[in-house]
Amino acid sequence: MASPPKPWKAEYAKSGRSSCKTCKNSIDKEVLRLGKMVQATQFDGFMPMWNHASCVLKKAKQIKSIDDVEGLESLRWEDQQKIRSYVEGGGPAPSTNVVVPMEYGIEVSQTSRAACRRCSQKIMKGEVRMSSKSAGQGAKGLAWHHANCFMDLYPSVQVEKLPGWKGLKGSDQASVSALVKNIPHSTKNGSDHLIFITYEL
Numbered sequence: 001m002a003s004p005p006k007p008w009k010a011e012y013a014k015s016g017r018s019s020c021k022t023c024k025n026s027i028d029k030e031v032l033r034l035g036k037m038v039q040a041t042q043f044d045g046f047m048p049m050w051n052h053a054s055c056v057l058k059k060a061k062q063i064k065s066i067d068d069v070e071g072l073e074s075l076r077w078e079d080q081q082k083i084r085s086y087v088e089g090g091g092p093a094p095s096t097n098v099v100v101p102m103e104y105g106i107e108v109s110q111t112s113r114a115a116c117r118r119c120s121q122k123i124m125k126g127e128v129r130m131s132s133k134s135a136g137q138g139a140k141g142l143a144w145h146h147a148n149c150f151m152d153l154y155p156s157v158q159v160e161k162l163p164g165w166k167g168l169k170g171s172d173q174a175s176v177s178a179l180v181k182n183i184p185h186s187t188k189n190g191s192d193h194l195i196f197i198t199y200e201l
């Protein structure tokens with residue numbers, strides 16, 4: 001008995017021969033596809049039922065966790081992010097005219113247990129870490145980031161207004177502020193996030 005694989009497998013199609021279980025059209029070579037792993041009928045093991053990634057990500061509640069996706073790390077960054085934001089948002093990416101309120105926070109990490117959602121590296125004890133979550137999600141929806149990774153993702157956030165900012169040491173505030181100033185104006189003004197000043201621990 002083969003051990004069960006992760007429920008999903010992500011890769012760029014190796015050929016143009018597979019077809020999408022969702023829309024029934026063929027999946028062109030090199031196109032990002034997501035396979036749902038199912039018990040194979042002809043052999044003892046699992047095989048992927050392929051879909052266009054776009055077809056899977058259009059539907060809600062397909063992928064429950066990024067840990068469920070085999071091969072995610074080998075995808076191009078923007079494709080990884082597509083899947084991550086799908087999982088974090090719990091469904092299809094909101095269309096551009098819908099503002100999803102985000103809640104952010106900042107603090108000095110008390111442990112080395114959290115991993116950065118962007119670069120997957122551990123956030124060490126004593127480092128400044130910044131959180132984001134969609135408004136309405138509980139603490140479980142909290143995503144931690146290194147300060148610099150956070151500023152890459154949310155360049156328009158005004159760090160001085162974040163809950164927890166005042167609790168930082170002056171030197172920590174200075175290093176985070178330095179990250180903000182390094183961002184070119186074009187991207188800094190590029191996106192507008194609603195900032196909710198609430199903080200849950």
Ligand SMILES: [Zn+2]
Nearest residue numbers: 020023052055
């Ligand atoms: Zn499709």
Ligand SMILES: [Zn+2]
Nearest residue numbers: 116119146149
């Ligand atoms: Zn990071």
